[in-house]
Amino acid sequence: MPLHPDSHASTTTPMAVYFDNAATTPLDPEVLDAMLPFLREHYGNPSSIHGHGRKVRAAIENARKTIAHLINAAPAEISFTSGGTEGDNYAAFGSIRTLGLKHAVTSKLEHHAVLHTLQALEKTGDITLSYVRHDQQGRLDLEHLDELLGANGRSFVSLMHANNEIGNLNDIVAIGDICQRHQAIFHTDTVQTMGHYRHDVQKLKNHFLVGSAHKFHGPKGVGFLYRRPEVHVSPLIHGGSQERNVRAGTENVYGIIGLAKALEIAYRDMDTHQQHIQGLKDRFIARLTSEIEDVQFNGLSAHADQSLYTVLNVSLPPSGMSEMLLFNLDISRVSVSGGSACSSGADAGSHVLTALGCDPQRGAIRFSMSKYNTAEEVDYAVEQLAKMYRKVPA
Ligand SMILES: Cc1ncc(COP(=O)(O)O)c(C=O)c1O
8 A cells, every 4th residue: 555655654663643534634645746736837717718717617627527427427516615514504504495494304423514504504493403313323213214204394304424433334325215205305424435435326316415525635625515406506605606606706726626636546546445444444443352451342333334444433441531542642643533422511522422322431532544554553553552541540
């Protein structure tokens, strides 16, 4: 597997190990190379009709075509955004307000980009909001979804493809079928699966999908929204006529070029990378289980066929010192993300682990991997964790 230029994996000790790829991924140098000419030479405004502008417009439209082709959509169905959060907002605000929908369904395990958006629409009285039940491992109760949709008239449904904290994969084909039966508008937050799984919108019943470049080795602050043409959404950002009057403002040109390049590379190398990363995850599971007593895997993250191959969420035996563990991991030069279930209303823990009913005394760590990680890095992280964990008083 190619090492990222910043990786210290095979050269220095202690290593700088990055296992927080669900938060963001390092930029692929091939992506940077594609972007640089649009920072250096091609500075025209894509809305200008002169040569400088036309050159950039052509590049943007090519990027749109590339993305559309990869997910089997039409170019007109792709709108560029500032990332996943904006795409989620567009799907929710756009369709609820434009279609006058009065009810929405989501789950307590969604990203805040969806939860807070729908809760904002609930607060303004636009909708009533229902949450699909789930079990302790985060499996959604699809019969409950069916009931909720049957009882509440035409609804907006937002259920993610993969959970960013615990990695659970939801069956978006089955959810799409239920939504279609009830004529619901179905949005899926695909931020964590775009670039890691092949999406084919012709095989899905979704009205919306979203992508965010920085989750698959592209630049930050750029993404896209796929929208089925029969769902018209009104703009959230008003101004010029960019993005077919849906999203005003001069386009993030080099970001868009980087987004398309990153997705192209992700699709090109997907099978090799998936195999490599799943191997790292299996190694993590085996080594953590053998090195640390009473380690638990949250959600479905240890089930290979039901979770993202890039994410492993681990609960450690109760120590009451998860912050310290994270701090220690940081000084060992292992970057991870963590949290625990909230122990009180004042304690802003993970809303996902809280919804699963995880023990608030147990600290949780999310290891999230990318194509640039190596087996030595997994061994190093487990070694550091096991060493420090033994030092934390129970
Ligand atoms: C599932 C999910 N949705 C939405 C977002 C927000 O994406 P962005 O950072 O591009 O706004 C994230 C980012 O962490 C995410 O993991």
